[in-house]
Amino acid sequence: MYLGLDLGTSGVKALLIDGNQRIVGSANGALEVSRPHSGWSEQNPADWIKASETAIAGLKASHAKELAAVKGIGLSGQMHGATLVDAAGAVLRPCILWNDTRSYAEAAKLDADPRFRKLTGNIVFPGFTAPKLAWVAKHEPEIFAKVAKVLLPKDYLRLWLTGEYISEMSDSAGTSWLDTGARKWSAELLDATGLSESHMPSLVEGTEQAGKLRGELASAWGMSDVVVAGGAGDNAASACGMGTVSEGAAFVSLGTSGVLFAANGSYLPKPESAVHAFCHALPNTWHQMGVILSATDALNWYSGIAGKSAAELTTELGNSLKAPSGVTFAPYLSGERTPHNDAVIRGAFIGLGHESDRSVLTQAVLEGVSFAIRDNLEALKSAGTSISRVTAIGGGSRSEYWLASIATALDVPVDIPADGDFGAAFGAARLGLIAATGADPVAVCTAPQTARTIEPVSALSGAYDAAYQRYRELYPAIRQLAH
Known part of the structure; x- marks a missing residue:
């Protein structure tokens, strides 16, 4: 069995598939968005964990035997969110989400630096992660000074699941810090926002192993020896599902x-x-x-x-x-x-x-x-x-x-x-299958x-x-x- 966890803006979806990619069951946990000011959009990362626990509890209530047989978990999530944690892994402020536009001035300033478009292949959009950190540095310097790691939303779930600071290429490409052609962090772009590679998680491909489920959670969910895949940003995960x-x-x-x-x-x-x-x-x-x-x-x-x-x-x-x-x-x-x-x-x-x-x-x-x-x-x-x-x-x-x-x-x-669920949670489950079994990604990610x-x-x-x-x-x- 293989589990896909998709952290969306309005909820977390947990979807279970078997080795033949048949959907066994799914469950959800709801989320809400806070909009304290015009153009702002935030969520508390603790709520992501609660929603994930709710979704998995829903699966356990209806498919406990199948859930216990899970050998691979894939992660998908809303992109670009700035989840800031200190050296102890504690969250420093609410996550600034993908559709938050407060950092438009900072984005324009970074985008005027030709290195960003050259290395990332993209405009520095206000919704991307780098300008959000520039905004925090300017408006919340006491928080910026405590930042030890910058995580994307799904990778905060990975920290909870595995204790590891790891991300993957598709999601990281939406930060404005990735050298997209070379598929690696750019030290000079990080430096331009007052950060270094030490502030970033390590990188793997979405199909690769990226940690193992912590014993405490594995015991609670009745699992053992579970691989967590690199996963993908929500759209790339949907593409894998489709x-x-x-x-x-x-x-x-x-x-x-x-x-x-x-x-x-x-x-x-x-x-x-x-x-x-x-x-x-x-x-x-x-x-x-x-x-x-x-x-x-x-x-x-x-x-x-x-x-x-x-x-x-x-x-x-x-x-x-x-x-x-x-x-x-x-x-x-x-x-x-x-x-x-x-x-x-x-x-x-x-x-x-x-x-x-x-x-x-x-x-x-x-x-x-x-x-x-x-x-x-x-x-x-x-x-x-x-x-x-x-x-x-x-x-x-x-x-x-x-x-x-x-x-x-x-x-x-x-x-x-045809009838079925081929979205991000399904794509994430496919990535969990690939990471756990070493199956050929193209052979697994077929179209419905x-x-x-x-x-x-x-x-x-x-x-x-x-x-x-x-x-x-x-x-x-x-x-x-x-x-």
Whole structure:
């Protein structure tokens, strides 16, 4: 048996698979986000452990025998979070999360240093880890002085599980400290933020062993001799779950954030496009992705205002894709990454009229996210990656209306995988299997069968193109107001 632990923004998921990769069971532990100031987003790392314990307890209650047979654990997690611990391993402050934009000034300053883009292959985004440490150094110097290790969220779980300070390539590529092409920490980039390699965990590949489960936990869970894999950042782990590991494979993820992810057989950086060029979880592979900060987050925000659940809102639209109404929604609720790299921009509805009822606004929200993902597609094209089709994952992919909107906006087919859970927790479990058994990573990380495919609605392609142009023209005006 093999266990995947995925530390998301809204919860921890524990998923159990057998040696044939059949899902045996899963359980969850909930998390909440603290937003003490505008643009801030934090979590207490102790809550991650509590949520993990809740999820594993749920598995133990229903699958104690299978849980006791676990021989490999894989970790996945939300990326970029700055988890700061002292020399004793104690947490110094709440973790600053991936969607926290307080360090935009520090990010701009680091990004102006040409070494960062040259070595990391990426813009220094405000959500990345390095500018967060620069912010802490400036605003909380007493805490910065005590920092002994900087850990990414899933690697704090590893510390709890194994007692080891270890990370892996895919997650570390999102810190702005990794030499992404060479797959190692950059001493000069660390030095530029007042740190050294001694502040960082050691590095392994996602498929490699990265510690063993501590005896105390193994005893509590009824396990013995359990290997913990390097694991992966959430998107790379999802790619392992979806089989998106070979050149040309791609997926679109509609989660809290939105991601357009393409696997690459080589390192293809183009930082000026705001496309992320990261190491993949498998050795000697890389990937590119465009990221929007609010996908289902945008629909959930509107759901709270409308007083209807997200499912109720999308059901009101019916099954057939409609032409855009003329109301345009910009989903920049907490800034935007690809292609704008703008922490200050905020969202907007434009084109409202007396006739703009709830369903019209719901439609505009879905279209706004679809157009933001098309922005990502255009950025990926500029970075040398073409996409001919995508597989859909994430909570938002349950809405076939939304998937039809994305297919039409991108003008590519969208595949819906056969029933099953192929997300980050499944990918993490696969990495646990590989690390424990030495199995071939490509042979393990195969793609699921496609249940059905949603084709672009060709009759609406002209209307969608025109609406996308309106959407693109909206950004400069909103930016002028926001800045």
